[in-house]
Amino acid sequence: MQPTMLPRGRTTLIRAVTGSRGCHREEQALHCLACKLGHASDVVLATALLARYGKRGLLAPAQRLFDEMPHRDGVAFNAMLAALGASGKTADARSLFDRMPEHDRTPASWNTVLTCYCRAGDLASAREVFEASLRATMSSVVSWNAMIDGYCKAGRMDAAHELFGRMDSSPRDVVTWNTMMAGYLHRGDPVAAIAMFRQLMQQQDQQTPRPTAVTMATVVTACTQVGDFALGRAVHLSVRQLRMIPDAVLSNALMDMYFKCGSVDHALEVFSTIPGVPNLFCWNTVIAGLGRNGQGKGAVKAFRDMVETSKKRSNVKPDAATFVALLSACSHSGLVREGRELFAEMLPVHGAAPGAEHYGCMVDLLCRAGLLGEAVQLVRTMPVRPNAKVLGCLLLHARSSGEDGVKVGEWAAKRIAEQDLRDGAAYGLSNLYASLQRWDHVEEHRSELLNAAAVVVRKVAGRTSYDLPAA
Template sequence: MIRVSLESGVCPDFLGFYSGMLRNDVVPSKTSFSLILRSCTISGEAQLGEAFHCQIMKMGFEYDMILQTGLLDFYAKVGDLKCAKRVFMGMPRRDVVANNAMISALSKHGNVEEARNLFDNMTERNSCSWNSMITCYCKLGDINSARLMFDCNPVKDVVSWNAIIDGYCKSKQLVAAQELFLLMGSARNSVTWNTIISAYVQYGEFGTAISMFQQMQSENVKPTEVTMVSLLSACAHLGALDMGEWIHGYIRTKRLKIDVVLGNALIDMYCKCGALEASLDVFHGLSRKNIFCWNSIIVGLGMNGRGEEAIAAFIAMEKEGIKPDGVTFVGILSGCSHSGLLSAGQRYFSEMLGVYGLEPGVEHYGCIVDLLGRAGYLKEALELIRTMPMKPNSMVLGSLLRACQIHKDTKLGEQVTQQLLELDPCDGGNYVFLSNLYASLNRWDDVTTCRKLMIKRGVHKTPGCSSIEVNNIVHEFVAGDTSHPQFTQINAFLDEIAKELKGQGHVPNTANVLHDIEEEEKEGAIRYHSERIAVAFGLMSTPPGKTIRVVKNLRTCSDCHSAMKLISNAFKREIIVRDRKRFHHFRNGSCSCNDYW
């Protein structure tokens, strides 16, 4: 029965069968223990396995090859190098399997020298031996040695190819990975596809990741849970809700197993697409939740302006006995900041160390600077930066700068921007900000100086870019971009919107024209910000009443923010804009952020 339980793949009940044996006065044999050990290895039960090892010693069994290999494999998998070595040294004879297990244990600890030594001294090697060495070098970032191993491997199989492709992906050599991927042709299995899809997601090429999935299907390779996790992550980044929902449907129809990782990917996708209720449904439906799931939902609630609920989730998490970590507090503190919960945020910040024993990092100080600054406590924020135990990074200063902008403290704003410029001279945003600041003060000479400095240093501003998904296709609009095939219609529609807004008394905030150095250079070629083009496109190409969802790479400007409110009212549409850091749910002329952002 223990063997059956083991071979069923998940070995859920080997302990039950073991205690059953004892209850029925059946003395477990050496084979029983070998099987149990194997079960512990597969399910990663480190402590349980050790306990059984003690039991085996007590029983006084003679150690044979099978038992020793089992023990070695167990210690190798759970990462106990010392014990693995001890078992290994005690073996009178070491076959390929034993040697491979030892190599893998050494590789886990980064002992590449020792692993290589063992590998070189082996009289017999199989594909596992070679593949272990390939991954060992890959993990260490020594891709050239890994490639050498790959090239010398006389018994290359699909695992060797997958391992080296992943190695290239992880060492930022996508081109080399693509070359090998193409060379594989029909030898590619689902791991190969998962590797390349996840690489595209990691490189930020979300659209390519999705089209690779389509190609995977057309080549009849079965997508797995891992494929879905990568695709959902792509959807989360793109804010592509339709695609995300389609994937969720696919998971259900194919009966893929929603474990903590896939569950978390779904939660995160729905949150980042602004579909909180769907996210909560998945969250509550999970039978097991780990810290990733809790953190995702806490961050998601905060990001969508539901700070109180984020706090409630935090309390629920504690009740379940899950200990919060640094990420949890980033979520809670930023959630408090977005909802203006000043005192709650301060309380959690002090409890971090006091109650939870977590040392606040620079990211947590950043949250509190943000919290204080937004609420108008500029002096306090500045004082915190002065007294905090580490140097402020660009994010901390960025938060302060934002506060200066909201509360119109131009003097402090200039100081902070100068500091930011020194910290990050390659970041175009800093120059734009400083330039805007000078422009608003009519200091045109300073504007020119700033602009020249930018050109001299070869720095470029990130262009504003918004995307919207219509009929499963993600359309991207860069500010001033006229390349969309339907641009003429879009432009006409933008005029219509402008008229409608004028009728509602909207006065365009001309200060925003100065907000963008490149816009000035293009001399009025850009009439509108990217999110407006995207919303216009959405309004004209979707049926009345359908929610419009737009994702923007930068933060929305205040003019667009007020325009969106009016558009939502004039066209009777719910508009959800995800900007760089949070969501705005526009409905009936107002926004979920209550203009606090």
């Protein structure tokens, strides 16, 4: 190749590497081509390849390429550091960071190591790196957010709040506020998340960040959890006033809130304005919400619409959660025929294998319709062992079936007791006998349970009392 062609070939290769969307083979082919064209020692090209390997999680070729580089600049070091961080190699990332020349360390370098420690749950080391970055004047708002996020995910909200209050040199951005709100929400403190949102909105000025869809979704979820639907509606109004386009997460939060407060029309209005094609999470929210509000037929129609839409415009396929919501909706609305059809379709049509929770929904549906015998037959033919929830549903409905339900109740109670005597459902048979005023049976059953429980208490590690050999 002529020397005048090298720069052009180099530029073309760099563009090919950075724009690659292919597989590992394509990247290896570009690497081989670089070697053949004599560009293997080019720092810029090698760094581009290194970054590409790192983004795809190909740590071994990335490490090999880095080790073979005759000259490394700060960009190459940071690319390798990022590759190690993305692969969770915390110790290796710290080792490389310590070997980096001082002048090559950038805020991104410090943040990569800090994030590595946070992901590994080593918050003590993360805080050490964070404080060192402050002393080296290499910190940024990204550093503060990473450390706060680490504390939030560990449930250490006091430490997160302490750092949040110290943020004077680095102005808080919207990620900071969102991280704190999400941390409180995940810790089970929606009231604190709402208080944080109010503080953000009260400080609205030129320096205060504008709330995002993530902010609004978090506070709407918090409002739903505490039952403050008035504030939730006010937040929705603010979303409209800010001309914010709700994404799938915010739309789901709003729909869930409206469904739970009984405003079905508002929930469906939000669903109809979702940009693009609704994802599975959106459809599941609608199906569950309609079922929760006694609109079983609407839930079934929504499911059929989802399937038809998937055939035409998307590839949304129902999952286990979809069918739990759907069968529950049929159960609460007494849609026996529809429930049977949907349950029968699960595996052959939609590729979703029924689990214990789906059988539980069907048992509840059949029992509510007075079809106790069919429910028992369904449980007997389950491919997996029925759990206490499924059997407990049978036992519960057997109590309302009089004498006909006694045998069913006895069978279900025995199966429950075999699984876990501590399950309250195991004592349901006593209540069944009591409802029929069979007091002798009540005492007998409770005595059996107490005796069996005593055997469990006397268990020795690895074997029960009746397994012990004779002295």
